[in-house]
Amino acid sequence: MAKQEYKHIEIADYPKTGFARFIQVMRRSLRVELFKGMGITFGVMIRTLFRGEMHTMQYPNEKLPVSARYRAIHKLLRFMESESERCIGCGLCEKICISKCIRMDTKLDENSRKVVPEYTINFGRCIFCGYCAEVCPELAIVHGDRYENVSEQRAHFSLKDDMLTPLDRLKEQKEFPGFGAVNPEADKMIKKTPLAY
């Protein structure tokens, strides 16, 4: 860790007598402190304009990179190869959810496989704790990086169709798509400390 360079600011008492106040005013004026301030702002402007020290992100156009561990709107993943859903409808997430906001319906399809026709999360209640993703045995539900949850209706994002990776964008799905998913370096970590994993 680099050594921090602290700037110490002298905080003197307010001058009490009139003469002391006068001295203070004179001292400050002779040091042209006001103009030093102006010099600072001017310097800032120069640096901003010509040395690229602009501190503003033009947000809708530019976005800051989001960490992989960011816990935003959930995603339901698919298998890359088979394009089928990962969710097996086990209901663990529903069970573990401490704010009771996950609701799912399951039924058997014609192949007697358990399918999940409805899966909703009430985002009015979800506290983004991440237990659902953690408990999921199939890595079917993870936290994504979509933090712009602005919409015209409250139900948006919370339906299964919204969360499930669409088939045409399957290629964009990453193996480490968010919080809850297996760490990409999981293999190394298993080799290192199998017990911890």
Added chain:
Amino acid sequence: MITLNHYLIVAAVLFVIGMIGVMRRKNLLMLFFSTEILLNSVNIGFVALSHYLNDLSGQIFAFFIIAIAASEVAVGLGLLILLYKRKNTVDLDVIQNMHG
């Protein structure tokens, strides 16, 4: 062609308006306003005379009248506010406390 009389008549009319104010108004502040009107109307007369007689005295008089108005407002307003704070009114009929 605008002659001296035009200006003097305007000054007279303004003076009379001021006088109506002086007589009609019961609010002290409004009385002050009316006084200012009187002073200003006289100023017009002075300056007009000064212009048409080619004499600077009129302007000098107007100048002094403006100075007087300035001091009048300084003192008068101070007294007025003092009165208002004490009596809570500036109505002449209310603050009247001498009866002949």
Added chain:
Amino acid sequence: MFEAIAFYVFSALTIVMFYVTVTTNNALYALSALAAGMIFISGFFFLLDADFLGVIQLIVYSGAVMAMYAFGMMFFDSTKVVKEKTHSARNVFILTALSAIIIVAILTAPVIADNAQALFQPFADKGNVENLGYVLFTKYLIPFELAAVMLLVAMIAGIVLASKKMDIPLEKDAQ
């Protein structure tokens, strides 16, 4: 021609403004109208080649005097309708009408023009300000100094009045 137009416009405006000042029941209207009237009067001064006085009228009357009135008005409830019971409006009307007629009669009588004569004629080659300064600092030096003293006294009076504790009744103040 321009002069006539300007004169009539300014006359009409001034008279209307002052009339509003005198008759309105709203203090703020009165104040605004009066201030506007002052400004229009400075228009008269410009018309009469008294440039300096015109500007002085603007700065002192409109800029300072009326602003002071406005400041004073803030101590009162300025938006409240001024209630005044006026009795014997007939007397007022008769008196003013009479005085108006007489003043106009006196002013328009040719006597004034005949009797008046110039005391200090301005130099033709100098501007209004120079001429005014010349007369002010020669013939009228003592009145000028007196006016300065008067203003100083007024200033001190204003400060003293303002620094008094104003919101306590007279009896307590005396103690």
Added chain:
Amino acid sequence: MENLLYTALFAPLVGSIFAGVLGGRSKMMIAGLVPSILLLVSLAASLVLLGHVLSTGTAVAVTMFDWINIGNFNVAFGFQVDQVTAVMICVVTVVSAMVHIYSIGYMDHDKGFNRFFSYLSLFVFSMMFLVMSDNFLGLFVGWEGVGVCSYLLVGFWYHKRSASWAANEAFIMNRVADLGMLLGIALIYWQLGTVKYDEVFANVDKLDMTVLLWITGLLFVGAMGKSAQFPLHTWLADAMEGPTPVSALIHAATMVTAGVYLVVRANELYAPVPEVGYFIACLGAFVAMFAASMALVNRDMKRIIAYSTLSQLGYMFVAAGLGAYWVALFHLMTHAFFKALLFLGAGNVMHAMHDELDPFKMGGLRKAMKGTFILMTLASVALAGIWPLAGFFSKDLILEVAFVEHHFILYTVLLLTAGLTAFYSFRLVALIFHGEERYKLFGIHPHEAYRFMLIAMSPLAILAVIAGFGFKGDYFAMVTQMLPATEYHVHSPVVYWTMVFGTQIFVGLAIAYAYIKYVKVKAFDPAIESNFFYKLLINQYYIPALYEKFITVPYAKLSRFAWKQIDQRIVDAIVDLIATSIYKLGEVSKRMHTGNLSTMLRLMTLGFVIVLVIALALQMMAK
């Protein structure tokens, strides 16, 4: 020299102010000492001035500043010391200085000690002002100044009714005379346009004779008042109510001689009108005789001396009236010395006798008061005019003047008066100092005055002795540079010596008679009271009674009438009418004062309209 002049003039004023500042306090010795010392300074300055005038013969003149400057009327605040003035200031300062020192003792026990010295010094200042002024107006100021001081000093014991009455009398009577003088000065200014002596005298010949007559007459009226000549003489005897040093200084030596000084000073005005001079001389002779006669029987020591003063003033006026101004001035000087001495001696006696004034209650004081006895006898001898004392030289000269000028009636009158003078002087001396010690009946233990008082008197005594033969020559040489230098010599030596010796013998006889008659006297003889002449004389020829009856009482009645009828009925009524009408008007217009500013403003506008209407009307009329 100017500084000396200022010193001589203003030193008494400083002393007066000094004592005046302390006036409210009880007695302080310093309040007496400082004015006295300042007067000595003034005396020294005066003597130096005299020496200067004597040696160089030129006058010292100064102009302090412009005094009055109104239109054509310009009077400078100027002073001059010429020969006449030099004599006068020396006389005034000598007598004043001595009187001051004497007063320290005399007023020793008086409550108003400080006040007294303030007044006294102020008087000296006024007198110096009078004498030194170089114009008639300054003279008039000094004239009034001495009048005021005389008033203050005569009424010094103001709690005594008689004193304040006498002060008022003196003051009022002098004012009557001063009016004449003021008119005279006004006339001079009207005619000549100046009041400065030099300019006036240079232009005397331009004056009309009638006018000159009026001027001299009016000026003499003033002199009559101040010098207490006949119709205005009563105040002088009454003025003896004042403290004795005051009588000595003011009413013997200085102030009363101001009239003589005025005539001497204005001699160039009097010279062209011998008629006035003759009148003055006649009046003087009459007063000399008249006053001496009253002194014969009076039983008041100070009044006797006062009448004597009056009588001697008469002598001076005779000399002045006859044109022998230097003689008049000479007699003025000598008289000042011995009369002041006489008064101061009388003061000693009064003190010793506890303010007893009746000489019939004294007697034999010779043993108790040796110094005073010698001094008073000396003064009386001088007054009587025995050779070689001062009185002889001056008085004899006046007699000679009358003789030489062929006014034999005057001469006779004056000769008789000289006899009377000797008689009453020694009547007084005999009654006081000789004979039985009658005062013992009244249980009085007389004592001699303080030594320094006697020492203060001694310079006057020396002067009274030597002023005659010692100074006459120098004096004549000096004064005649200004005044008409007429040597009065009786051409026939036989007549001259007859006159001299005759007079001396006559006077000697009078003295002897006085001694014989009064040394043995045991008490006042009441039998004499029924005597007609005694009654006439003791009542002062009934003149005060006449004044009372014909002037005072009618005037009081007139005043009362004016008060009751004119003032109260008419003047006051008019004033009251004005007041009541204004008051009524106020009652009526009270209704306008409602205290409502708005109403007042309306009324103001009404007034404005009225004024405008008037203005318009005036304009119309002017058209």
Added chain:
Amino acid sequence: MSDTTFFVIETIVKSLIIVAVFSALAGFGTYFERKVMAFMQRRYGPMLVGPQGVLQVLADGIKLFTKEDIVPANSVPLIFKIAPVITASTAFIAMAAVPFFPSFEIMGHTVSPIVADINIGILFVLGAMAVGLYGPLLGGMASNNKWSILGAARTVVQFLSFEVITGLSLLAPIMMIGSLSLIDINNYQTEGGVAGWLIWTQPVAFFLFMIAAFAETNRTPFDLLEHEAEVVAGFATEYSGMRWGMFFIGEYANLFTVAFLVSLVFLGGFNDLGFIPGALAILLKVAFFFFVFLWVRSTWPHIRPDQLMWLCWKVLMPIAIINLLITGIVILA
């Protein structure tokens, strides 16, 4: 074309140009202000409307014009409506006596870019700006709002006090020049290039005038009239839409007037500066001063009203008077 006709047309044209240009400049002024302040705070400022956000002015204008016009209840409606007009119009009237550029010739007539060349120009400008205080004053009083009243009171106090400083500080250079005409003042500094500027002979007056100018134009650090931390928006609390926009335009017009005034009086006016022609020179100076106003705003904090009054009457006025005295003595000596 007769002279009179030309004069009339010329005057009308000049007036129109001034009104148009300065109204527009007020808009651009806001743009520049936002940009400059953004840069000084490491921001971009407006970027979205148009390239680099230059059309932001347009967007703002549209917003202001289309916003609902609100007149509060219990206000004094007429005065409330008039007040912004006063501010805007006095700001433009003040410009009538300001010579913007050197004279030039057009169609055989000499045109001087000044609407009315009166010989008391500088006084007229000050007078008109003094009248300008009625805008905030009446607006605040008419609004029937306590913040507005406070803002109005501050208006009076601040403007009246600093008029004294303005007048006194300008008096010293005026004494040196002997004329109140801005053209005379400009011509006085013709000689000597930069060295002939009055700022070198009257530095104190320059600083005083600059400080007073901040107060007169209601700029930070003296913008107490609408100090949002204390009195919400001061006199303009109840204003919205174009009425508020008028205040805004007036304020920026005043800013430009003052910048012109400083340039003319202290910085050599529109005299040629070396190779730079006079017109360009004065524009550069005005631009610089405009920038200074923004610069100061982004640097310095507000001060309290009592500090403001203290500064005015106890510091600046004595200095101004002493400066005046010294100037007088030097002139007489």
